[in-house]
Amino acid sequence: GGGQESAAENNVPEEETLSGTIIIAASTSVQPLSEELGAAFMDQYPEVSVEVQGGGSSVGVKSAADKVADIGAASREIKESEKSYGLDEYVIAKDGIAVVENPDCGVDDLTMEQIQKIFIGEVTNWSAVGGSDAEIVVVSREEGSGTRGAFVEITGVEGDDGDMTTANALVQPSTGAVKQTVANTPDSIGYISLGALDNTVKAVRVEGVEATNENILNNSYKIARPFNYLTNGEVSEVVQAYLDFVFSAEGQEIVGQEFIPVK
């Protein structure tokens, strides 16, 4: 029927037989994007099924290394310790990390240093950063989270002694959970992927710069990170086709809906 027709039209012989399953193990920040990309890809190749697993950046890396998944997706730079796997990296998008606070908080602007101090636990009261006299409720992501990895690295919360996030931080296991906690807990502050930002929480300006795509692309907004796709060794035809699709104009357009395209 129709599938054959369109394949003939495109006149690309391999696509006619393109079928199989692609398993992507993605960090929660890359998961929605991967699902969108996967869905679009499947529209083009109905015989292919793209399965996107939730998980974390490390699991993305590990899954790719273990070949549990065809593609691992990480929302941070590959760590030194992970380089040994010898994975191929593809930066598919960029994402900013928004520092968000409960909408009732009065603080609009924070410096990188203030952010660092708040998350290290040196500043515990909003009054120290120009807010009202209320204790700061810090909300962080769990150990191993890509967002957390990127955030602590960029903001300097990670120092010579490693990740120094205050022990008094509430920990939530996903971007959504952080957002929900910050939205519901007075005097709280957290960080989430810019793509997930909505009006339930308030994003603060960092060093006076608003968290927007433009500001990230022009490098004025400092807290941003890459989204990586990782593969292990030779990839199958169908995975390669998927990667090609991601970097195609159509793929990057999908990226652009929530994140920052790389091409």
Place this chain on the structure above:
Amino acid sequence: MTNYEETMELVSLNDNSRKKYYWKNHLFYIFIYLMAAITILVLVAIIGYILINGIGHINWEFLTSEPRSMGREGGIFSIIIGTLYLTVVAIAVSAPIGVLAAVYFAEYAKESKWVKTIRFGTEVLAGIPSIIFGLFGFTFFVIFLGFRWSILSGGLTLSMMILPTLIRATEEALKTVPQSYREGSLSLGATKWQTIIKVILPSCLSGILTGLILGIGRAVGETAAVMLTAGSALGLPESLMDPARTMSVHLYILASEGLSKEKTFATASLLIILVLLINTIASKVVQRFINKAKA
């Protein structure tokens, strides 16, 4: 005579030597009634809160359409299917093993050290927390056996989890079969196995069914172990090797990420209704059996 009335009646008597006791009596009953009332209230509060907020959002569309944008929109069709598959696999694997194991314990096992050991092993399995099952399923089925995150991995993990429940329920059911049935059958020259298959198992079928239904309930409600073994992919599973997301996992994700209050409540309500249904069926089965036995 109701007990509270009895107490009150006694309190009204003017008997000095027992005054102290009446006072204690009062406190005792107040405490008991209060605690019972709190428990019931909590039950009503939880179920009521969730159903009131959720039941309005359950409709045909919700049940039959695919979830979109991580469940923020759309329905939960693929999740219902995933739950179904996973439960079926879990039951299909554990039911025969569980029932036969129970038959062994109830009909064959002699009280030896060895039998005590495997009994203890069964009890231990029942006590292992689900997250440990999850860890195990992850290293064993997902990685070691290479089943990946799949209905198979999840189903096998779940079947291990519900095995003790099944064994226990079946064994209890077998114990209720009067010894006289066994004697009657054996005295007619039936072998032990014939006796079990033709007389004993049929006469405690409902007990076994109840066990199965309880097992299903547990499988449907499990979250942690399923997440680590069957994954949490949203797609419609098509084979045993596909990953799946169950309703409990979906509810967890919706709740923790705050994706959509409305869908969260709807999913929670559906889960409660499902459990209610499962419980009712279980007790109906038992009731029918009792009626049949009486007739």
Place this chain on the structure above:
Amino acid sequence: MNAKIKIENLNLYYGSFQALTDVNMNIYEKKITALIGPSGCGKSTFLRTLNRMNDLIDSVRIKGNVLLDYKDIYAKDYDIIKLRKKVGMVFQKPNPFPKSIYENIVYGPRIHGINDKQKLDEIVERTLKEVALWDEVKDRLKKPAMGLSGGQQQRLCIARCLAVEPEIILMDEPTSALDPVATLRIESLLEELVRKYTIVIVTHNMQQAGRVSDYTSFFLSGRVIETDETDIIFSNPDNKKTEDYITGRFG
């Protein structure tokens, strides 16, 4: 006379407790042998050695011989299944299976390989007639056996036992759970059955033993105190203890 079963020096232990001591007895073909004695004296235990129902109890150990048609039923290679087919048993409390009347009776024949519907129907009719239950239940054969009265249930159990064509029927206080009318019916049934079958019956009812049995054995503390023709036991026992028991001075 023909001793269908010969019991020689039978000793039985439950763990370390000796329940039967040096039992010697003959059970004669096509006669009714009654076992009497006070509670706990070992009547049931003895009865259950005759079809090896005691094998169900783990702690039981047995010494001595039980010869059925001159073959030791406790010999290694003796086929228990055949033994139990040959030696039927009726229990104190009627214990029909939770199945239909019909299914109860054909259970045994089916076990033993008869699957022909017509043959089974015949067996059902014949045995129910033998226990005089046919007229009462012929219209409700497919109804649950549990719906019968106690006396009917007990007769059904006897019919079920007859259906596998035993030669010997063991009965352990078969009427003690029944009312007087049902008891009388069973007693008169015994008189019919003894024409074809060898019957051993345990009873705590002296009158019953006197009425129905040909031979009586008196048990006391696991020993057979006296065993003889019923008339002799009841009119002129050898042993003082037997006399005391029968006249109700103890027990």
Place this chain on the structure above:
Amino acid sequence: MNAKIKIENLNLYYGSFQALTDVNMNIYEKKITALIGPSGCGKSTFLRTLNRMNDLIDSVRIKGNVLLDYKDIYAKDYDIIKLRKKVGMVFQKPNPFPKSIYENIVYGPRIHGINDKQKLDEIVERTLKEVALWDEVKDRLKKPAMGLSGGQQQRLCIARCLAVEPEIILMDEPTSALDPVATLRIESLLEELVRKYTIVIVTHNMQQAGRVSDYTSFFLSGRVIETDETDIIFSNPDNKKTEDYITGRFG
């Protein structure tokens, strides 16, 4: 003579089933009254109306009067607790609490407000002596009561009952679960106790009733057929049915 309890036109129903019909009886002070009759005739039911133990059963309805010291124990304002303190009860199966011997006996006194250690010790010693158990258990008062033999347990239960200083003791077949030796001990104990207490005893053992009791009431199907001095009932009953029962013609 002094009627400690006077039962007038007592009727008792379990739901719609009438278990006692028009019972009239006197129970005399410091005498032993035996209740006899076949199984299911209502002896236990009647006994349990005397300390209102039937109140435990939801379906029970009662009509008529039970006058204890001329006061109706079923009157609205009658104090059940006091009633039960005054009317002790001993059950068929020895039922000591799963506590120590000592704790079993002081349970009642403690309930009734005695907490003085010395007083409790006295009570334990006195009651155990009264039931002739003191010498057997005085060295193991803190040991579990469950470790005693059946007969000892039953005597302990009687001692436990005496510890709350009752005036009347109800006993429901107190020896039927015991062996002959233990039974004899309890019977001789009764002869001691009746000097201080009024005793009502249910028994299925005719000889026992004859041996120990002063008065006997014969129950049949929920009615009192005859009630009189024991000697008269056993030697020269008014009623044919009483005679039949006593001579063992039915029951």
Place this chain on the structure above:
Amino acid sequence: MKAYEKVIEKLLLICAVTATLSVILITIFIFKEGISVLSDYGMINFIFGTKWSPTNGNYGILPLIAGSLSVTIGALVIGIPTGIACAVFLSEVAHKKTAKILKSAVELLAGIPSVVYGFFGLSVLVPAIRQFILPIIQLFNEDASTSGFSILAGAIILAIMILPTIVSISENAISSVPIEYKEASLALGANRQETITRILVPAAKSGIISSIILGMGRAIGETMAVILITGNMPKVPGGMLDSVATLTGTIAMEMGYATPEHQKALFAVGIVLFIIIMLLNLFANFTLHRLGGQAND
């Protein structure tokens, strides 16, 4: 006996052993993955270390143990009296009909998946603690503060979750105390309350204790509900309103994101949890044995 009977018995035996084999398999695989961390890092450092920060290589799980224990103990403190009171109510105080209805309601409570409780806790209890309980506590201690994600929230939700276990097993135990005890007590002039507290409950204690131990096992093992409501803060708590992270929650949360080394550490946490549950099982067996022996000799 026919030959196939032997074969069948062997087959059944195999089925019966499956559960035990599973336990062995689970033990082997969990230990295989986690034992290296325990030995490299040091058992003492691992269990008594106060800093859980795997990305920095700090694997001290004392905060997690403290978290698990505090919510569990909290749940027991709330759940035991309530549960036993309910059991007494159902078996001795309530009318038969009421009791029957309530019993099935309690069973229903037992069947509800734990995530549902977690969700309820997250959307109702956590804000309620912040808004209503905190002000009350602040009356006594001005410095008190909480985000609502707390031991208290976890304890309450876990208590609700273990209630059905405690209630139904205890109710069973109390109901199966021989009626003779009750009658004996009443016949001595004890009233119902005295009979319940002095005779029935003590006589049912082994059943009640096993219900508590089962409930405790369930509380320690619970995962998802706890993640949603305790705040997951790996810090030794100082009070009821502090947030905590639990052993189970940490495993479930971090498993997905863990680097290989971190993952091994999580398996090691699993080993500790496993051992705690095993000890609890053994302890339960031992206690019940002792109590059972006492009751019967």
